[in-house]
Amino acid sequence: MMRADLELIYDWVPEGAHVLDLACGDGELLETLANNKGVTGYGLEIDHDGINACVARGVSVIEHNLDDGLSSFCDNSYDQVIMTQALQALRRPDKMLDEMLRVAEEGIITFPNFAYWRHRVHLGLRGYMPVSKSLPHAWYDTPNIHLSTFNDFEHLCREKGLMIVDRAVGVGDHQGHWKSRLWPNLFGEIAIFRVRRR
Amino acid sequence: MPDSDTLAFADRPAGSVGVVTPHVARFDTPLALACGKVLPAYELIYETYGTLNADRSNAVLICHALSGHHHAAGYHSEEDRKPGWWDAHIGPGKAIDTNRFFVVSLNNLGGCHGSTGPVSHNPDTGRQWGPEFPMVTVSDWVASQARLADHLGIERWAAAVGGSLGGMQVMQWTMTYPERVANAVVIAATPRLSAQNIAFNEVARQAIRSDPEFFDGWYAEHDTVPKRGLKLARMVGHITYLSEDAMGSKFGRDLRSDDLNFGFDVEFQVESYLRYQGDTFSTAFDANTYLLMTKALDYFDPSATQGGDLAKALAPAQCPFLIVSFTTDWRFPPSRSRELVDALIRAGKAVSYANIDSPHGHDAFLLSEPRYDAIFSAFMNRAAGELNLAEVGKDEASEDATSSEETP
Numbered sequence: 150m151m152r153a154d155l156e157l158i159y160d161w162v163p164e165g166a167h168v169l170d171l172a173c174g175d176g177e178l179l180e181t182l183a184n185n186k187g188v189t190g191y192g193l194e195i196d197h198d199g200i201n202a203c204v205a206r207g208v209s210v211i212e213h214n215l216d217d218g219l220s221s222f223c224d225n226s227y228d229q230v231i232m233t234q235a236l237q238a239l240r241r242p243d244k245m246l247d248e249m250l251r252v253a254e255e256g257i258i259t260f261p262n263f264a265y266w267r268h269r270v271h272l273g274l275r276g277y278m279p280v281s282k283s284l285p286h287a288w289y290d291t292p293n294i295h296l297s298t299f300n301d302f303e304h305l306c307r308e309k310g311l312m313i314v315d316r317a318v319g320v321g322d323h324q325g326h327w328k329s330r331l332w333p334n335l336f337g338e339i340a341i342f343r344v345r346r347r
Numbered sequence: 348m349p350d351s352d353t354l355a356f357a358d359r360p361a362g363s364v365g366v367v368t369p370h371v372a373r374f375d376t377p378l379a380l381a382c383g384k385v386l387p388a389y390e391l392i393y394e395t396y397g398t399l400n401a402d403r404s405n406a407v408l409i410c411h412a413l414s415g416h417h418h419a420a421g422y423h424s425e426e427d428r429k430p431g432w433w434d435a436h437i438g439p440g441k442a443i444d445t446n447r448f449f450v451v452s453l454n455n456l457g458g459c460h461g462s463t464g465p466v467s468h469n470p471d472t473g474r475q476w477g478p479e480f481p482m483v484t485v486s487d488w489v490a491s492q493a494r495l496a497d498h499l500g501i502e503r504w505a506a507a508v509g510g511s512l513g514g515m516q517v518m519q520w521t522m523t524y525p526e527r528v529a530n531a532v533v534i535a536a537t538p539r540l541s542a543q544n545i546a547f548n549e550v551a552r553q554a555i556r557s558d559p560e561f562f563d564g565w566y567a568e569h570d571t572v573p574k575r576g577l578k579l580a581r582m583v584g585h586i587t588y589l590s591e592d593a594m595g596s597k598f599g600r601d602l603r604s605d606d607l608n609f610g611f612d613v614e615f616q617v618e619s620y621l622r623y624q625g626d627t628f629s630t631a632f633d634a635n636t637y638l639l640m641t642k643a644l645d646y647f648d649p650s651a652t653q654g655g656d657l658a659k660a661l662a663p664a665q666c667p668f669l670i671v672s673f674t675t676d677w678r679f680p681p682s683r684s685r686e687l688v689d690a691l692i693r694a695g696k697a698v699s700y701a702n703i704d705s706p707h708g709h710d711a712f713l714l715s716e717p718r719y720d721a722i723f724s725a726f727m728n729r730a731a732g733e734l735n736l737a738e739v740g741k742d743e744a745s746e747d748a749t750s751s752e753e754t755p
Contacts, residue, residue, distance in 0.1 A: 189695075191692060191698075197701075197718055200699070200701055200722065201721055201722055201725050203699065204669065204699050204701075204722055204725040204726050204729065205725040205728065205729055206729070207667070207729050207733070208699075209667070209697045209698055209699055210699045210700075211688060211692070211698070211699065211700045212700050212701045212702050213700075221685070221689040221692070222692070223693065226693075
């Protein structure tokens with residue numbers, strides 16, 4: 150059983166696609182895609198345990214810091230670039246979005262939605278930086294330096310002239326619930342986007 | 348079928364293959380070399396660890412580096428205090444687990460540890476080969492290793508593994524004999540030497556060749572060895588094997604005595620160390636072999652025939668690769684391994700890459716380090732799993748169990 154946001158992404162990756170998985174973790178998504186859909190490609194990761202887990206399961210993984218960009222990957226060399234739960238930890242998420250859509254025509258991105266209602270309660274009513282399942286760190290040691298919301302990301306995509314193919318809400322109690330479909334920026338804990346170059 | 352060379356010895360350290368005895372294989376089919384010359388016949392000395400399984404699918408080839416040889420693991424006698432050069436990674440329970448794999452480690456052609464090389468007898472002239480031993484390249488080595496595989500009845504290596512110059516041989520295997528390598532491990536290597544690498548090699552060669560005792564390579568006939576040259580060559584080489592940090596923390600500016608003596612004798616500990624390393628090497632290694640090995644390093648560049656396109660050169664490769672580099676290696680720094688990784692990615696090959704944090708510079712590939720050991724083991728275990736390699740002892744046990752069930 151995969152993480153809920155990975156289940157969703159799994160459905161969005163076409164059979165036989167060549168993909169790049171940025172921050173691929175333990176390689177579970179790539180392995181499942183390879184076994185069931187004949188998907189090929191590489192994972193990039195910096196976490197040592199994640200890299201080991203990938204190697205142990207036969208997933209091709211490259212130790213690579215995403216802040217160094219994707220310059221070693223050629224234009225249009227992949228069908229999709231996937232990046233789960235890493236956008237918010239990058240030095241320049243906007244530049245990475247450019248890079249992703251240089252390397253592939255389509256990108257799948259997930260990140261914690263800072264405008265989730267619980268986060269709003271933390272900050273708006275209690276006056277503290279939010280700490281939650283999706284944002285488990287304290288403000289001083291968090292790797293998440295560029296937090297954003299559904300609205301922020303859509304705004305960035307509009308500015309860059311990108312097409313939003315799909316948008317979904319992942320993880321949390323409200324997944325698939327009518328409220329999160331209707332008001333994702335308020336009730337969606339994890340934002341999932343599928344974007345494409347025009 | 349070759350059995351394991353390993354014998355149990357009473358107090359062998361845990362994880363050791365024990366006492367090993369080298370073998371020599373003789374080849375009488377001439378070998379055409381890249382330099383245009385032909386080696387009419389030659390011998391290769393090798394050791395094996397572990398047991399070759401019935402379908403000969405569990406063999407791992409170890410390729411050695413510049414000054415390496417066939418003795419990669421275990422001991423040559425019970426009194427032997429120093430194990431083989433890669434004992435950290437070869438043995439029961441280690442990354443190259445001899446409970447599962449049958450390991451073959453040879454001394455390359457041109458070597459000075461028992462394989463045919465400059466110190467061997469040249470049947471055509473009746474004298475030692477000396478400086479007339481033909482220049483051998485990485486491709487020549489791989490061709491000779493393939494003949495050793497044939498000799499041992501090994502059609503396909505479960506893995507070819509090597510560090511530094513050894514890693515270059517592994518790369519060459521995947522390009523020349525792609526169907527004969529199931530997995531490739533390339534550690535602390537580079538797809539081709541940089542100008543700086545070649546420059547260091549040239550300093551080493553000049554040190555040897557300008558030694559008055561070198562006699563144009565015929566030193567043996569003058570009953571001498573170019574000790575000073577070889578010592579200098581090793582000292583220069585050794586500096587490039589260590590990191591600045593490693594040298595700093597090992598020696599710092601420590602003096603051998605309390606006061607400066609305002610002379611040119613050994614004063615700093617690092618001087619003493621380098622001189623010792625050089626001295627030891629200068630009596631243990633052949634100068635002509637050293638020259639040949641450094642040229643093999645310089646010449647290696649598989650991209651050269653493909654207009655500099657390494658990805659194109661790697662196109663024939665079929666197996667998954669593990670590439671490992673070390674953060675403080677400045678001889679073949681991580682960026683050089685990354686060049687190889689990027690080329691493999693461009694060529695669409697299965698490849699994993701780890702850059703291991705180690706203070707030990709280039710030498711780190713010889714040592715044990717938890718993260719290095721873990722990823723090396725993970726790759727080899729997956730390889731064993733995919734090839735359905737059971738632990739050899741256990742495999743036999745289960746066969747016995749099956750046959751006893753079938754026997755009424």
